[in-house]
Amino acid sequence: MRTVGLIVEYNPFHNGHLYHLQQSRKITESDAVVAVMSGHFLQRGEPALLNKWTRAEMALRGGCDLVIELPVAYSTQAAEWFAFGAVKLLAATGVVDALCFGSEAGDIGPLRRIARMLAHEPESFGRLMADTLAAGVSYPAAYSEAVRRFMSAAGDDEAAAFGLSQPNNTLGLHYLLALERIGSAIEPFSIRREKAGYSQSTITDAQIASATAIRKLVAETASPREAAPFIPASTLELLLRDSEAGRGPIGWPMFVKPLFHKILSESRETLEGYHEMSEGLEYRLKHAIPTLPSLEIDTLLDALKTKRYTRTKLQRALLSVLLGHRKDLLSPNQLREGVQYIRVLGYTAKGRGLLKRMRKSASLPVLQSAARADARYPYLELDVQASSVYALGWPTAGAKDLLRDYYDKPVTLEP
Known part of the structure; x- marks a missing residue:
């Protein structure tokens, strides 16, 4: 059984994702789809609109067969480490034959040539990076x-x-760099992204909109139903279900108070020890808060943003403070060791077959809950903590919601 791997956030799963999934299966001639999906916090330094189990269910209803979690240690990183962690996970399953990703170009040839040239970090490229960074750009x-x-x-x-x-x-x-560096035999493919850019906040098509635009629409209208033209019916059903249960939609505003509390109560030295906190950003944080016209994430980001600090970089730094992610645990040397486990979030009947194969093929332990985890998996502890913080954004959260990783089984979609 040929299997294609996808690296996703599904925040939320929309018609563009459905197209990508269907085309990925088609062009790679695959029978099954494995998705590596970010958990509760995402690559741009933001909380997910809905919790990871609901988004895993969206993925399964949309056509994925097995959904595994990208640990928060990687899901909230810049592109290099986000990609590295996800590709290592796909390779660790031992069942993935191809990787298919969306791109603005759709042409994988130039990207592969660049990846082969840069895979082993030539010194001349490092000097070019140093020169360009010295000019003060992001x-x-x-x-x-x-x-x-x-x-x-x-x-x-x-x-x-x-x-x-x-x-x-x-x-x-x-x-592609990650595939080169780990020497993986997974075959890469790319599909051209159509009709809506990655962070395009406006809607210009009757059926396709970016996840950014869909989240903006839901926030502005306070109604998931307004997103109906741009998402599968199953996504709308799950959006409404979680909304009615008080479990979404979630955004940065839900975490303003705990974030500001940590910034105000901790010393500059402590703040400096958080991941992504660099070049005196801790001083800017301390100085910015008393000047803010309102205690909101957007006003804080506006006060901090410079030519050097992009909004995404700043969001990731703030998220590290919120989640307590220290530099020593997320150093390049630590991240380079790769993922420590394969955490299953959901599967179909076909996915169950993949899990059976993985008992022999997987190079990492396969976990279906955090209940049997131990000190060998410090990144799993970060996942559990992230779930607890995320649940604090629910107005109806109970004690058990804070520790769902210990209680919830993978989502199943079987006959």
């Missing part, structure tokens, strides 16, 4: 410019001109 802009100059010097003008300023192209490059 890391993503510096990376794009360094790649352009590096590939131009290598005589590959097509790759040099490739649009790495576009987020899905950049993320796709990091998937």
Whole structure:
């Protein structure tokens, strides 16, 4: 049985995701789909709209066969480590034959050539990065410019001109870099992203909208039903179910008080020890809060944002404070060790068959709850803590909701 792997957030699962899933199965000629999905907190430093079990159910109803969780240690990272953790998980299953990702270009050729050139971190590229960062630009802009100059010097003008300023192209490059670095035999494919950009907040098509635009629509109208044209019926059903139960939609406003409490109550030295806190950002945080016109995440981000600090970088730093993620646990050396376990969030009947195969093929322990975890998995402890913090955003949360990782079994979708 040929299996394709997808790396997703499904925040929420929408018509564009459905198209990508169906096309991924088609172009890779696969019989089954394994999705590595972020848990409660996401790559851009944001809480997910709905909890990870509900989003896993969306994925299964949309056509995935097995959903496994990308640990929060990786799901909230910049592109390099986000991609590395997800690709390592797909490879660790031992059942994934192909990886298919969306990109603005849809052309995987130039990306593969760049990945092969950069996989082993040539010194000349490091010098280019240092030069471009010294100009005071953000890391993503510096990376794009360094790649352009590096590939131009290598005589590959097509790759040099490739649009790495576009987020899905950049993320796709990091998937390919991860495949190269771990020596994986997984075959990569890419599908061109159509009709809605990754972070496009406006809606310009009758059926396809970005997840960003859908979340904005739900927030502005306070009604998941307004998103109906852009999401499968099963997604709408689950959105309404969780909304009526007081479990969503979730956003940064639900975590303003605990975040501001930590910022105000901790010393600059303590703040400096959180992951993503660099270049004196802890001082900017302490100085910014007394000047804010209102105690909101957006006003804080506006006060902190500079040419060097992108909004996403700042959100990830604030999220590290909220979740208590320390630099020592999320250092490059720690992250380079890779994931420590495969956490199952949901499966179909076909997915059950994949899990049976994984008993022999998987290179990591396969966990269906956190109940049997022990001190060997410090990143699983971070997942449990993240779930507890996330549940605090529910107005109806009970004690058991704070520790759902210990109680909830994977979502199943079987006849």
